[in-house]
Amino acid sequence: xxxxxxxxxxxxxxxxxxxxxxxxxxxxxxxxxxxxxxxxxxxxxxxxxxx
Numbered sequence: 001x002x003x004x005x006x007x008x009x010x011x012x013x014x015x016x017x018x019x020x021x022x023x024x025x026x027x028x029x030x031x032x033x034x035x036x037x038x039x040x041x042x043x044x045x046x047x048x049x050x051x
Contacts, residue, residue: 013038013045 011034018034
């Protein structure tokens with residue numbers, strides 16, 4: 001499959017698009033963030049947000 005035909009999602013933290021990666025093959029439906037940095041930042045933001 002060519003890179004231009006790979007599925008894409010929008011990162012829930014930074015709102016930028018990211019494409020499918022081989023390491024996400026089995027968990028693609030559960031992937032929410034484009035990187036570990038966005039995942040960590042989102043977790044930190046949730047923790048600081050008073051709800």
